[in-house]
Each structure stands twice: as structure tokens, then as C-alpha cells.
Amino acid sequence: MIPDLDHLRRAYAATSQATQVTPLLESAALAGLTGAARVFVKPESLQWAGSFKVRGAYWRLKQLSTEEAKRGVVAYSSGNFAQGLAAAGQALGVPVTIVMPIDAPKAKSDATRGYGARVVQTEHGSRAREEVALERAQKIAVDEGLTLLHPFDDPEVVAGQGGVGIEAIDQLAARNAAADIVFCPVGGGGLIGGVALAFHYLSPTTEIVAVEPERFNGMGTSLSEGGIETVPLTTPPSICDGLMARRPGVAPFAAMEKAGARPVTISDAEVRSAMKFAFERLKLVLEPSGAASLAALLSGKVDVAGKTILVVSSGGNVALADFMRHVGDA
Numbered sequence: 001m002i003p004d005l006d007h008l009r010r011a012y013a014a015t016s017q018a019t020q021v022t023p024l025l026e027s028a029a030l031a032g033l034t035g036a037a038r039v040f041v042k043p044e045s046l047q048w049a050g051s052f053k054v055r056g057a058y059w060r061l062k063q064l065s066t067e068e069a070k071r072g073v074v075a076y077s078s079g080n081f082a083q084g085l086a087a088a089g090q091a092l093g094v095p096v097t098i099v100m101p102i103d104a105p106k107a108k109s110d111a112t113r114g115y116g117a118r119v120v121q122t123e124h125g126s127r128a129r130e131e132v133a134l135e136r137a138q139k140i141a142v143d144e145g146l147t148l149l150h151p152f153d154d155p156e157v158v159a160g161q162g163g164v165g166i167e168a169i170d171q172l173a174a175r176n177a178a179a180d181i182v183f184c185p186v187g188g189g190g191l192i193g194g195v196a197l198a199f200h201y202l203s204p205t206t207e208i209v210a211v212e213p214e215r216f217n218g219m220g221t222s223l224s225e226g227g228i229e230t231v232p233l234t235t236p237p238s239i240c241d242g243l244m245a246r247r248p249g250v251a252p253f254a255a256m257e258k259a260g261a262r263p264v265t266i267s268d269a270e271v272r273s274a275m276k277f278a279f280e281r282l283k284l285v286l287e288p289s290g291a292a293s294l295a296a297l298l299s300g301k302v303d304v305a306g307k308t309i310l311v312v313s314s315g316g317n318v319a320l321a322d323f324m325r326h327v328g329d330a
Contacts, residue, residue: 001254005201008162011059015163018058018091022046024171029281035305042168045290045316052164052314053084059160061088069094074146076133079108080242080315081151086115099137101129107319128233152190153249161191165198180307183209183293185314186219188245189252196259208261211296213238219248220263228253239268242289270295272330287318
């Protein structure tokens, strides 16, 4: 259930053949604003398909048998895993079907189709959108003989996402630095599970801050309670559409229990301000989910005085009109 360091390294060795090394940007402006000694931002928004998701997706597809790869896979996603899996499938020649909620951002569904995937959309009404999409994906898997993949609750996906952490640790070392604190966003937990394990094995004194939207703090609540907790279905949505999982996955939660993390929540207003800061000061276009970690740092909810900070900015898949609206409201 919990990938070890060798597992993470094997995954990174494979995925690095098909992904970009995203840059590590140091920001004196962020250090000055927050009182940190040094602040580094890792913009996975500049990764293929616009987010970190292609790392875990590619590694997961590499685990398929020849026959499974020939038949193809099906998964459900609100957007970033959809694009990452579609891009990975295109690179490996694996047919990909994605089930997406009807209210997923159009820019993300269009981009998923652009990578050659078949997109099936679902109406969820008053039900949880991920539950409806999962049910449809399960039916397609049975009816068409496809391998069903989970966007985050899979140890292999966690292992693949661990490449973000391994890469960042190497980049920090090349800059004569080591992170005291890492801010990482949490939806279902695939990314933070992999990142936290990488730091747990290679930089054990580093503190991991798990950043979630207000009202969608399933990972933080679960860590506090010592077991997986579910966010109420009546919870109003967040602008961080990629972080609205109602509960963490079993595999990511197990990774987080092993590695440890401090949970922090951020508001939509804080996310909008972070998107504006990233655009104006860092020259980065981040989607709301991708700006969550920066929002947590800028909020001052974690004492970073004199510390070396790493901010993982997870994605930049946002339509221009939506970006302008969010930044305009900041």
C-alpha cells in the first residue's frame, strides 16, 4: 500500500523519460512578504498537460499488461487527471476513456479530447459528482472490458506523483538549499502522498503542510481523527474544482499517516489573491487549485520566519475568461 523509496525512484526514472523537469523558481518577493529566509516555487503548471497528473498517470499505464494496454483504460476526473491520463495514453498508445462531471471546466474537457481521449460526461444532480462519475466509469469498464483506473487512490499513482518531490529535493540541493517546510495542495491526496513520502525518505526533517479548501478538508480531518472522514454532501463548492474530493483515498491517506503533515485550509478569496500575485509577481498563470499552496503561504497561517520554503503549484489549466474573472475579483 505504501511505496518505499526504491519504488518512488523506479517510478521517477520511468516517468522522467516522458515528462518535463519543471523549474524551481526562487522568489525574493515572497521571502520579503512572509519573513521566510528563502522561498522556492515549483510550478507543475508548466508540466505536460498543464499539471503534475501526467507523472502518476504515465507510471500507472506502464504497469498495464500488454493485453490491458491494448484494450484501453477508463477513469473519472474533473479535469487534470483526465488531461494527464489522456496525454500519457497518447504517448504510450493506450486508448483512454474519461468520465467527467458535466460541470467540469470546459477548457479541461476540451483539452482532454485534444489529447485523443474519449470523454463521457455525467449529470449528477444532487448526488456527489465523483460518485456518479465513478459508477459510470465502473459500468463502462465492465461493458467494454477496459481497465478501471482511479485518479488518486492507487499506490502506483502515488508513486508516480512522488517524482515531484524527488525532483524538487534534487533542485534544492543544486541551489545549496533544503526545505524546512513544503506547502502542497490536497484533493484526493495522490500528489501530497507522493511528495510527502519523497521528503520523508530523503529529507525527514522537512515539515509538510497539507493545503485544502475550506469545507473540503477531508485529509486534514482524517489525519486528526486517525481514520478516513468524508466531507458532507451539502458542502458548497469551492473555486478549487480540482481539490473538491469529499474524502482522501485509502492509499494517499496511508502514505500521509506514515509521512505526517500539518493541515491548513484556505478560502476562495485567499486563492484569488494568490492567483493574482502569481501572475503579477511570478509571471505564472495558475488555476485556483494550483494556487492553493501559495494562498496558504501568503495567508500567514503557518509561521515561516527564517525558514526555507517550497511551494508546490500543482496546475495551470484554467480558461482565460475564468482566470480574468477570478483575478478581477481578488
